[in-house]
Amino acid sequence: MTDSPDVSARRVTRADVARFAGVSTAVVSYVLNNGPRPVAEDTRRRVLEAVQMLGYRPNASARALNLGTTSQICLIAPGVSNPFFAWLTDRVEAEARARGLSVVIVTSADESIVEAVSRVSHQSIDAVMISNEVPATDLAALGRSGIPTILLNQPADVVGMRSVNVDRYRGARFAVEHLVGHGHQSIGYIGPVGPQETRWRGWHDSLESFRLPEGPSIEAVYSREAGYRAAHELTALSDQPSALFVASDELATGVMLGLHEGGVRVPEDIALVSFDGTQETRFSIPPITSVTQPVDEMVRHAFDLLTTEATSEVIRLVPELVLRSSCGCPPRPSQ
Amino acid sequence: MTDSPDVSARRVTRADVARFAGVSTAVVSYVLNNGPRPVAEDTRRRVLEAVQMLGYRPNASARALNLGTTSQICLIAPGVSNPFFAWLTDRVEAEARARGLSVVIVTSADESIVEAVSRVSHQSIDAVMISNEVPATDLAALGRSGIPTILLNQPADVVGMRSVNVDRYRGARFAVEHLVGHGHQSIGYIGPVGPQETRWRGWHDSLESFRLPEGPSIEAVYSREAGYRAAHELTALSDQPSALFVASDELATGVMLGLHEGGVRVPEDIALVSFDGTQETRFSIPPITSVTQPVDEMVRHAFDLLTTEATSEVIRLVPELVLRSSCGCPPRPSQ
DNA sequence: CTGAAAGCGCTAACAC
DNA sequence: GTGTTAGCGCTTTCAG
Numbered sequence: 001m002t003d004s005p006d007v008s009a010r011r012v013t014r015a016d017v018a019r020f021a022g023v024s025t026a027v028v029s030y031v032l033n034n035g036p037r038p039v040a041e042d043t044r045r046r047v048l049e050a051v052q053m054l055g056y057r058p059n060a061s062a063r064a065l066n067l068g069t070t071s072q073i074c075l076i077a078p079g080v081s082n083p084f085f086a087w088l089t090d091r092v093e094a095e096a097r098a099r100g101l102s103v104v105i106v107t108s109a110d111e112s113i114v115e116a117v118s119r120v121s122h123q124s125i126d127a128v129m130i131s132n133e134v135p136a137t138d139l140a141a142l143g144r145s146g147i148p149t150i151l152l153n154q155p156a157d158v159v160g161m162r163s164v165n166v167d168r169y170r171g172a173r174f175a176v177e178h179l180v181g182h183g184h185q186s187i188g189y190i191g192p193v194g195p196q197e198t199r200w201r202g203w204h205d206s207l208e209s210f211r212l213p214e215g216p217s218i219e220a221v222y223s224r225e226a227g228y229r230a231a232h233e234l235t236a237l238s239d240q241p242s243a244l245f246v247a248s249d250e251l252a253t254g255v256m257l258g259l260h261e262g263g264v265r266v267p268e269d270i271a272l273v274s275f276d277g278t279q280e281t282r283f284s285i286p287p288i289t290s291v292t293q294p295v296d297e298m299v300r301h302a303f304d305l306l307t308t309e310a311t312s313e314v315i316r317l318v319p320e321l322v323l324r325s326s327c328g329c330p331p332r333p334s335q
Numbered sequence: 336m337t338d339s340p341d342v343s344a345r346r347v348t349r350a351d352v353a354r355f356a357g358v359s360t361a362v363v364s365y366v367l368n369n370g371p372r373p374v375a376e377d378t379r380r381r382v383l384e385a386v387q388m389l390g391y392r393p394n395a396s397a398r399a400l401n402l403g404t405t406s407q408i409c410l411i412a413p414g415v416s417n418p419f420f421a422w423l424t425d426r427v428e429a430e431a432r433a434r435g436l437s438v439v440i441v442t443s444a445d446e447s448i449v450e451a452v453s454r455v456s457h458q459s460i461d462a463v464m465i466s467n468e469v470p471a472t473d474l475a476a477l478g479r480s481g482i483p484t485i486l487l488n489q490p491a492d493v494v495g496m497r498s499v500n501v502d503r504y505r506g507a508r509f510a511v512e513h514l515v516g517h518g519h520q521s522i523g524y525i526g527p528v529g530p531q532e533t534r535w536r537g538w539h540d541s542l543e544s545f546r547l548p549e550g551p552s553i554e555a556v557y558s559r560e561a562g563y564r565a566a567h568e569l570t571a572l573s574d575q576p577s578a579l580f581v582a583s584d585e586l587a588t589g590v591m592l593g594l595h596e597g598g599v600r601v602p603e604d605i606a607l608v609s610f611d612g613t614q615e616t617r618f619s620i621p622p623i624t625s626v627t628q629p630v631d632e633m634v635r636h637a638f639d640l641l642t643t644e645a646t647s648e649v650i651r652l653v654p655e656l657v658l659r660s661s662c663g664c665p666p667r668p669s670q
Numbered sequence: 671c672t673g674a675a676a677g678c679g680c681t682a683a684c685a686c
Numbered sequence: 687g688t689g690t691t692a693g694c695g696c697t698t699t700c701a702g
Contacts, residue, residue: 025695037671037672057481080415144390253615359689360680
C-alpha cells in the first residue's frame with residue numbers, strides 16, 4: 001500500500017506500466033493520450049491503475065522528440081522589473097497556460113537581442129514572442145532562426161514578420177490632445193527622443209497640429225533613474241511647461257519623485273500623463289493618468305496569430321487614455 | 336552562396352551534417368560538444384562549415400532524451416506583477432543564464448500550488464524553485480514529484496527539503512527596533528496577521544521585548560489594493576500609531592496612497608517601514624525605508640544548492656534595513 | 671480492440 | 687582520430 005515509489009529506483013517508463021498492466025506499450029499511449037485508437041474501458045482502468053501504482057510520469061523530452069513539438073514557447077523581454085513587462089509576462093503566462101503551453105523566459109537587458117535569439121534557437125521551442133525593441137539590423141538574424149516568431153509590443157512594422165502592437169503614435173496624440181483640451185499651452189516630453197520614436201513623434205506632431213510651440217523635450221531611457229534625472233533637469237529649466245507627457249510608467253515613477261524633490265507639485269504645478277497603464281499608475285501619489293495598453297487583448301491576439309497560416313500579419317490595437325489625478329482633470333472616483 | 340536554407344525543407348539533422356562534411360555522426364557530436372573524443376583540427380573545421388552551410392540547429396529534445404537532462408529549471412511564483420517576485424525572477428533568470436540553464440516560469444496566483452507542481456512534473460525539467468508560500472498540506476505532494484526541488488523565499492523550514500530564505504522574523508525586529516530607537520511608542524502593523532506569520536511575530540515579539548503596547552494590527556493580503564484599504568481602516572481609527580511596519584513593499588505602495596488620501600503625511604504624521612527593498616521603495620514619494628532582502632545572494636545560494644549532494648539543507652540569510660525618508664530619520668543623501 | 675515494430679535526433683560506448 | 691551502433695522513451699502505422 002506504499003504509494004511513494006523508491007526514490008533511488010530507475011525512473012519508471014511506459015514499458016514498466018505496460019508490463020504491470022499486462023498490455024502493450026501502444027495501449028498505454030492510447031490511454032494516456034486518449035487516442036488515436038480506442039481502448040476497452042476495462043483495459044483503460046488497468047492501465048490507469050498501473051500508472052498510479054508505479055507513480056509513472058511520462059518523459060516530456062521523448063514525447064517532444066517524437067512529436068516534433070514541445071508545447072513550450074519563449075518570451076524574450078528586457079526583464080520583468082519594468083512593471084509593463086511584468087504585466088505582459090503575467091498575461092503571456094496565463095494565456096499560455098490556458099492553451100496548454102508553458103513559457104520559457106529569456107531576459108535580454110544586457111545582451112543583444114541576436115544573442116538571445118540564438119540562445120533560444122538552441123532550445124526546442126515551438127514559438128518565440130519578442131517584446132524587446134529589435135534593432136532593424138538584427139531582424140534578419142531573427143528570421144533565420146527558423147522558429148515561428150511574433151513581435152509583441154514592437155512599434156515598427158517589419159516585413160514578413162507577424163506582429164501585435166499598440167498604436168503608440170495615436171496614444172501619444174491622445175495624451176497631448178487631452179492636455180491641450182484642458183487648456184495647456186506648453187507641454188513637455190520625457191522619454192526617448194527622435195523621429196524613430198513613435199511616442200515622441202505623436203507628441204511632436206500633435207503640438208504642431210495645434211500650432212503650439214514645442215515644450216521642452218528631455219531625453220531619457222526607460223528606467224526610473226532616468227526619469228528621476230530628467231525631472232531634475234526639467235525643474236532647473238527657466239521656462240517650465242504646464243504639462244508633461246512621459247513615455248512610460250516606469251519613467252513616470254522616477255519623474256514624479258524628481259519633480260517632488262524639485263518642489264514641483266503634480267498636478268497643481270504641472271499636469272502629467274504617462275504611457276502604459278500599469279498598476280503602478282493607480283497607486284502612485286497622485287495616481288497617474290496614463291495611455292493604457294490593452295495587454296490582455298494584445299496577448300490573446302499574439303497567441304491566435306501563432307495558430308494562423310498567414311506568415312505576415314500585423315495587428316495594431318488602440319490604447320485608451322485612462323484618467324486619474326495627475327493631469328488635474330476631475331478623475332472618476334476610483335479607477 | 337545562399338545561406339538561408341529552404342524554409343519548407345525537412346529540418347536538417349546531424350546525419351545531414353555528417354554526410355555533407357564526409358564524416359560520421361559521432362564526429363559531428365564530438366565537434367559540437369567539444370568531446371568526449373578529440374577531433375582533428377581539419378575535420379572539425381569541415382564539420383563546422385557544414386553546420387554553417389546547412390543552417391543546422393541541434394534538436395534539444397533529442398539531446399535531452401539521451402542525456403536525461405534538459406538544462407531547464409522551473410520557477411514557480413505567484414506572478415511577476417508583485418515587484419518583489421519580479422526582482423527575484425529577473426535574478427533567477429540571470430543566474431540561470433550564467434550557468435547555461437533556462438527557466439520556465441509557472442505562475443500560480445489563482446491555482447493551487449499542487450496543481451502547479453503537477454503541471455511542472457509533466458514537463459521534463461531538471462529542477463524546480465518554488466517561491467510561493469506552500470501550505471504544509473501540499474508539501475508531501477510536492478516532494479513526491481520526484482524533481483529536485485528547492486524552496487526559495489519560503490519562511491518555514493520544511494523537513495527534508497532544501498530551502499533558501501531570509502530571516503523575516505529578525506527583519507521585522509530590525510524594523511521595530513529602529514522605530515523604537517527613534518522614539519516611537521505606538522507602532523502599528525499592516526500585513527498577514529497571526530502566529531504563523533513571521534513578520535507579524537517579529538513585530539509582536541519586538542514590542543513585547545520593549546514592553547510597549549501592541550499598536551493596531553490590520554490584516555491585509557499581499558496586494559496594493561489590500562494595503563490601500565488597510566490604510567483607510569487605519570486612518571479611521573481613533574488612536575493613530577506614530578509608526579507603521581508594513582509586511583511588503585507592494586502593500587506599502589497601497590498604504591502610502593491610502594494614508595495620503597486620509598490626510599496622513601509620511602513621515603511627519605506617521606513613520607513607515609516596509610519589507611522587501613524593491614526598486615519601488617527608492618522611487619516612492621517619499622522613498623520608503625525597507626527591510627531589504629539579499630535577493631542576489633539568495634538566488635546564488637539556491638543554484639549552489641542545486642548542485643549539492645545534501646538533500647536537506649536550509650540557508651537562512653539576514654536582511655538589512657535600508658534607511659530612506661519614510662521613517663523620518665535622516666537618510667543618507669541618495670540610496 | 672490490441673500488439674509489434676519502426677523511427678524521432680542525438681550521445682557515447684566500443685571497435686578499428 | 688574516426689566510424690558503427692545501441693539505445694534514450696515515446697507515438698503511431700500497420701497487422702492481426
